Amino acid sequence: MKRGRVLALCVVSACVVTLGGCNDDSAKTPSGCALCTDGQVCSEAGTCYDDPDCAICGIDQVCVGGLCFANDSACARCEADNVCVGDVCYGATSPCARCRSDQVCRDMKCYEPTDPCLGCKSDQVCVAGACYEKTDPCSKCSSDKVCVNDSCYSPDDPCAQCGADQVCVQKVCYDLTDDCIPSCGENERCIDRQCRDCSTMCGGECCNAGELCDAAFNTCGPSCGDGVPLCQGVCCFPGEYCDETYGCIFPCSEEQTRCNNDASMSVSCCVSGQVCEEGECRVDCGPNVRCSGICCETGEVCEDKTCKIACDTSTHERCGANEEFCCDNATEICISQRCVKLGNPCTKSSQCNFDEVCEETSQRCVVADQIASTCEVRPQKGPFT
Numbered sequence: 001m002k003r004g005r006v007l008a009l010c011v012v013s014a015c016v017v018t019l020g021g022c023n024d025d026s027a028k029t030p031s032g033c034a035l036c037t038d039g040q041v042c043s044e045a046g047t048c049y050d051d052p053d054c055a056i057c058g059i060d061q062v063c064v065g066g067l068c069f070a071n072d073s074a075c076a077r078c079e080a081d082n083v084c085v086g087d088v089c090y091g092a093t094s095p096c097a098r099c100r101s102d103q104v105c106r107d108m109k110c111y112e113p114t115d116p117c118l119g120c121k122s123d124q125v126c127v128a129g130a131c132y133e134k135t136d137p138c139s140k141c142s143s144d145k146v147c148v149n150d151s152c153y154s155p156d157d158p159c160a161q162c163g164a165d166q167v168c169v170q171k172v173c174y175d176l177t178d179d180c181i182p183s184c185g186e187n188e189r190c191i192d193r194q195c196r197d198c199s200t201m202c203g204g205e206c207c208n209a210g211e212l213c214d215a216a217f218n219t220c221g222p223s224c225g226d227g228v229p230l231c232q233g234v235c236c237f238p239g240e241y242c243d244e245t246y247g248c249i250f251p252c253s254e255e256q257t258r259c260n261n262d263a264s265m266s267v268s269c270c271v272s273g274q275v276c277e278e279g280e281c282r283v284d285c286g287p288n289v290r291c292s293g294i295c296c297e298t299g300e301v302c303e304d305k306t307c308k309i310a311c312d313t314s315t316h317e318r319c320g321a322n323e324e325f326c327c328d329n330a331t332e333i334c335i336s337q338r339c340v341k342l343g344n345p346c347t348k349s350s351q352c353n354f355d356e357v358c359e360e361t362s363q364r365c366v367v368a369d370q371i372a373s374t375c376e377v378r379p380q381k382g383p384f385t
Contacts, residue, residue, distance in 0.1 A: 064089075067101055085110075137203065137218050140244075149204025151218055159205060167191060169198070169206040215242040243267070257281075333362050340370045 033042035040048045045059035054063035061068040062076045065083040069075040075084035082089045083097040085105050090096040096105035103110045104118060111118050117126035124131045125139035128146045132139040138147030145152040146160050149168075153160035159168035166173045169191065180190035187199035189206060198206040200220070202213030207220035212230040214221045224235035231242030240248040245265075252258045252269035259268045261279025270281035285295035291302030300307045311318050311326035319325040319334035327339035334340075343365030344351070346358035352365035359366045 065092075065097075140217070151203030151205055162204075167198075167201075167204060167206055169196065170208060216244045216247065333359065333364070333366070335359070335366070335371055338370065340366050342366060 033046055033048070036042050036048035040050055041052045041055040042048055043055050043057045043063070045057065045061070047054075047057070047063075049055065049057075049063055051063065051066045053066035054068070057063045057068040060071055062071055063069075064075050064078045065081075067075075067084070069084065074087035075089070078084050078089035081092055083092060083094075083099075084090075085096055085099040085101060085103060088096075088105065090105070095108040096110070099105045099110035102113070104113055104115075105111070106118060107122070116129040117131070120126045120131035123134065125134055125136075126132075127138055127141045127143070130138070130147070132147070137150040138152070141147050141152035144154070146155050147153075148160050148162055149164065149166075151159070158171040159173070162168050162173035166175055167189065168174075174191040174196075176189070176191065179193045180195050184190050184195035187197060188195040189198040189201075190196075191198075191206075196206070197209060199209075200207035200211060200213055202220045203218040205220055207213060210223045211220045212223050213219075214230045214233065216232040221230045221233065224230050226238065228238060229236050229240070229242045229248070231240075232247045234248065236242060236248035240250055243249050246260065246267050247265075249267045250269070256269040256271055257274070257276055259270050259276035259279060259281050261267070263279060266279075268281050270276050273284055274281045275284045276282075283290060283293060283295060288298055289296040289300060289302050289307070291300075291307045292305045294307070296302060296307035299310055301310050302308075308318070308323050309326055311323075315329055317327045317329055317334050319327045319339050320337050325334070325337075325339050327334045331342055332339040333342055340359075342359075342362060343353070343356055346352050346363055346365050349356070349358045349365075352358055355368055356365040357368045357371065358364075359371070
């Protein structure tokens with residue numbers, strides 16, 4: 001009886017036994033598998049991968065992010081640890097890496113290829129599949145709302161069913177007409193040929209009696225009383241007005257400048273002599289440098305939060321109790337908080353002029369009365385005693 005061969009293929013520390021006849025070449029293991037390290041898998045093409053999902057990739061394919069792509073595809077150019085979405089390579093930590101291979105990633109968000117939001121421009125906002133400019137009231141609607149007549153509604157809200165030429169009154173859509181005879185009063189609207197009380201219109205909706213229009217949300221809301229505006233769902237303090245972005249804020253006077261801080265979502269009023277920089281009111285220094293809240297003098301710089309005279313420390317030395325002097329290293333030295341002119345080279349004072357001494361550090365002659373530590377005794381006329 002002729003005996004067949006028994007072949008064992010060891011992949012990921014597990015031996016898989018394959019039986020075949022003496023002339024059965026199908027049981028041969030690809031030569032590249034011998035290079036796989038412990039923990040790797042070997043594909044049918046004999047390529048080693050760390051990802052077990054790559055084991056099914058064929059000889060004319062490359063594995064990227066656990067998926068097999070043809071060698072001539074755009075995804076084949078990606079690194080092994082990348083994720084390919086819409087023929088674009090992304091790092092594993094990119095938000096786009098969470099998209100499926102059949103999706104499109106735009107602005108770090110995953111979209112279906114048929115999603116109408118893909119047609120929006122980068123400076124537009126997509127709400128319920130429609131593109132709006134950022135200044136449009138509809139751009140403030142959340143993703144679970146629909147925009148009808150510049151107002152945001154839940155899809156199941158009766159007002160969401162109103163047409164462009166209709167108005168919603170107490171959850172009922174009415175046609176707007178001009179057939180009311182006699183004409184309606186100042187706080188009334190002609191709805192279905194009848195004059196109806198509508199003292200407050202908000203986003204195409206007629207608010208109920210006593211309700212206010214929230215200028216930020218563009219929706220009707222409860223009255224705050226005493227003429228105080230409703231803003232972002234809260235009642236402002238007396239004297240405040242409603243800003244769509246910053247909520248309830250106090251107005252600035254004509255001589256003041258409004259300063260918006262997008263980080264803290266706050267607003268302040270800059271007075272005369274101040275400018276708005278990075279959302280904060282700061283003293284206006286004009287062309288001069290501002291340092292720790294004060295303006296430096298012309299020619300000064302800000303160092304260590306202090307105004308100092310401009311001084312190139314590579315060729316000069318700061319000097320003085322407040323570093324108000326700048327000594328030239330080539331011709332001066334800082335002694336006793338002042339810049340002292342350097343004279344001729346010396347090793348002792350006898351080599352200097354009568355009114356000079358030899359400065360030990362620089363070994364240069366300097367005028368004696370400019371050194372506070374110099375003790376000098378001049379001889380008097382007459383016999384020396």
